[in-house]
Amino acid sequence: MARPNDEVEDLFQEYADLLSITGGDAFKVRSYEKAARAIGGHHEDVSTLDAKALRAIPGVGKSIADKVAEYFATGSVRAVEEARAKIPDGVRRLVAIPTLGPKKAAALYHDLGISSVDELVAAIHGERLRGLKGFGLRTEENILRGVELLRQSGGRVLLDAALAVADEIVAVLSAVPGCERCEHAGSLRRFRETIGDVDVLAAAHDSAPLMRAFRELPLVAEVIVAGEKKTSIRTAEGLQVDLRVVPPSAWGAALQYFTGSQAHNVRTRVLAVHAGLKLSEYGLFDAASGELIVSETEDEVYDRLGLPWIPPTLREDRGEIEAAQRGELPELVTETDLLGDLHTHTDLTDGVASLEDMVRAAAARGYAYYAITDHAPDMAMQRMSDEKILAQRERVRKLDGTVAGMRLLHGTELNIGPDGEVDWPESFLRGFDLCVASIHSHFTQDRATITRRLVRAAENPCVHVIGHPTTRLIGRRGPVDVDLAEVFRACARTGTALEINSAPDRLDLRDEDILLAKRFGVRFAINSDAHAVHHLGFVRYGAGTAQRGWLTKDDVINTWPLERLREFLGSAQAQQ
Incomplete structure (x- = not known):
C-alpha cells in the first residue's frame, strides 16, 4: 500500500x-x-x-x-x-x-x-x-x-511500490495459523526495476485459511480468481497479485520455479533432462520412474542438478549457469555491506529534512560514515552560494563523530554543464571531502556532445563519483544518448566511481550498464540520493540492482572501511 x-x-x-x-x-x-x-x-x-x-x-x-x-x-x-x-x-x-x-x-x-x-x-x-x-x-x-x-x-509499477505491497502481504500471511513459509517470488524476487504482477508463494498443508486471509486483505479491490491452489487479486492501484499455496514438501521446487526467469528455468530444465530427471514446480523427479528426488529446498534442487544455489538476482540466463558450473559465482554485495551513503541532500537545497535529522537517521542505520552532498550553485533554483556551503561545512565538522561515532564527509553534488564544466573552480573544490558530479539539464544534446561532457567530468581532478550517469527517470524520461563504453573507459582510467543511484525511479546505472562497466574495471558507489529521511532506505533497491550487475563488496567503494575510502578519494585526485 x-x-x-x-x-x-x-x-x-x-x-x-x-x-x-x-x-x-x-x-x-x-x-x-x-x-x-x-x-x-x-x-x-x-x-x-x-x-x-x-x-x-x-x-x-x-x-x-x-x-x-x-x-x-x-x-x-x-x-x-x-x-x-x-x-x-x-x-x-x-x-x-x-x-x-x-x-x-x-x-x-x-x-x-x-x-x-x-x-x-x-x-x-x-x-x-x-x-x-x-x-x-x-x-x-x-x-x-x-x-x-x-x-x-504498460501498467508496470516501480520496484519500491511492488515491494511495499508484497512485504505487507507476506507479513500478514506469515502470521496465519498453518502457514509454514511465505515469500514473494517472480521478477520481484529478482529485483527487476519494474514489475508487472506480484507473485507470492506460501507453504501450508491446508490452503483455505491462507486464501481467505488473502482475499480479505484491506488492499484488495477485486478478486480476479479464487481457487484452492491459486488466487489472484487486484489492488486499488491496479496491481495484480497472485498467491500460490503449495505443500511444504514442494516448497523449494516451487520457489525455484516461480522465481524464474523463464530463460533461467529453461536452462535448469534442460540440465534436468540431461541427467535423466524432470523438473517442475512440484519437485525434481526421476524421468523414468516418476519417483520424487528432491523438492523441499532450493539448495537441494540446484545441488541435484550439479549446481550451487544461485542468487535470485542472477537468474536471468546471463552466464550464471556456466559460472555456477565452474564454481565462479560472485559473492554478491548486499545492503548490509554498505558502511555509508555518499550522495544525500538536506533542506539547504532541495531536501526536506535538516542536516541534523539526516545525520541522526543515517547513524540509526548503523553507518560508519555519511556524506552530505547538497547541490552546487549552477542549479540556480537551489540558491546555493559559497557562504552557505562553507557555513554548512562548519556545522558538519562540529557534528562529525558526535552521533553514534559516525564520521561525516562534507561533499557536494556538482552540476555537469553543457560543455562538461562543473560549478566551482578547482581551488574551491579541493576543500570538499567528496564531489559527486551529475547531469541535470540539456538532456537532448547529441551523442558525441553528451559523451564528451561526461568524459570531461570524469577527467576533472576533483570529481570522485559520476551521479545517476544516464539521467533516466523510469517511465518519465529516457536515458541520454551517450557512448557508455567511452565513459566507462574514462572512469576506469581516471579512478572515478560510477553511481548506482538507488532512487526507485532512477536505478541508474541499470543492471546491464553495470555489467558492462565492471568489465572495464570501474568502481561503483551505491547511493540513496536521499532528499528526506525515509529515502535513506532506497539503498535496498540499489543493492539489488548492483547484484543484478554481478557486483561484489570490492567493486563498491562505500562498502570499504573509511581509511580505504579516503585513500580512494585521495588517489582519484592524484591520478588526474
Whole structure:
C-alpha cells in the first residue's frame, strides 16, 4: 500500500497541475508543489498528525493542513474535486505523457481538440502542431519519446511500490495459523526495476485459511480468481497479485520455479533432462520412474542438478549457469555491506529534512560514515552560494563523530554543464571531502556532445563519483544518448566511481550498464540520493540492482572501511 504521505503528495501535485492548467495563481501553484514535496518526505505518518503537527511541516499552512485532514476524514478534498471537474478528461490523460506539461496539454485540447494519446500521435505525424505557439520540431520529438515511454511502461509499477505491497502481504500471511513459509517470488524476487504482477508463494498443508486471509486483505479491490491452489487479486492501484499455496514438501521446487526467469528455468530444465530427471514446480523427479528426488529446498534442487544455489538476482540466463558450473559465482554485495551513503541532500537545497535529522537517521542505520552532498550553485533554483556551503561545512565538522561515532564527509553534488564544466573552480573544490558530479539539464544534446561532457567530468581532478550517469527517470524520461563504453573507459582510467543511484525511479546505472562497466574495471558507489529521511532506505533497491550487475563488496567503494575510502578519494585526485 502507498504511504499516506505519498498519497497526499500525489494529490497536492495533481492539484498544482490542475491549477496550472486553469491559469491559477503561480504562487499558489508553487505553494502546493512545495507542500507536496515536504509532506512526501516527512518522516512521520501525516495521517496520524493533528493540525498543529501538520502546520509544523515546512510549507504547510492552515489551508493545506485542513485539506490533509479533510482527505483522511473523507477520502477526498473538495477543492481538488472542483478543480478536476473544470478540466476535461482528455487533458488529464494527455498530462500523463512524460515531457508534456499541463499547459501544453491544455493548449492541445482547446486549440486542436486532441483528447487522447493516439489522437496526439496522429496530429504530430499529420503536422497539425506546426502552427501552434510553443510547439516546434524538438517539442514534437520530445512528445513522441514521452509517448513511447508511456507505452513501454504498460501498467508496470516501480520496484519500491511492488515491494511495499508484497512485504505487507507476506507479513500478514506469515502470521496465519498453518502457514509454514511465505515469500514473494517472480521478477520481484529478482529485483527487476519494474514489475508487472506480484507473485507470492506460501507453504501450508491446508490452503483455505491462507486464501481467505488473502482475499480479505484491506488492499484488495477485486478478486480476479479464487481457487484452492491459486488466487489472484487486484489492488486499488491496479496491481495484480497472485498467491500460490503449495505443500511444504514442494516448497523449494516451487520457489525455484516461480522465481524464474523463464530463460533461467529453461536452462535448469534442460540440465534436468540431461541427467535423466524432470523438473517442475512440484519437485525434481526421476524421468523414468516418476519417483520424487528432491523438492523441499532450493539448495537441494540446484545441488541435484550439479549446481550451487544461485542468487535470485542472477537468474536471468546471463552466464550464471556456466559460472555456477565452474564454481565462479560472485559473492554478491548486499545492503548490509554498505558502511555509508555518499550522495544525500538536506533542506539547504532541495531536501526536506535538516542536516541534523539526516545525520541522526543515517547513524540509526548503523553507518560508519555519511556524506552530505547538497547541490552546487549552477542549479540556480537551489540558491546555493559559497557562504552557505562553507557555513554548512562548519556545522558538519562540529557534528562529525558526535552521533553514534559516525564520521561525516562534507561533499557536494556538482552540476555537469553543457560543455562538461562543473560549478566551482578547482581551488574551491579541493576543500570538499567528496564531489559527486551529475547531469541535470540539456538532456537532448547529441551523442558525441553528451559523451564528451561526461568524459570531461570524469577527467576533472576533483570529481570522485559520476551521479545517476544516464539521467533516466523510469517511465518519465529516457536515458541520454551517450557512448557508455567511452565513459566507462574514462572512469576506469581516471579512478572515478560510477553511481548506482538507488532512487526507485532512477536505478541508474541499470543492471546491464553495470555489467558492462565492471568489465572495464570501474568502481561503483551505491547511493540513496536521499532528499528526506525515509529515502535513506532506497539503498535496498540499489543493492539489488548492483547484484543484478554481478557486483561484489570490492567493486563498491562505500562498502570499504573509511581509511580505504579516503585513500580512494585521495588517489582519484592524484591520478588526474
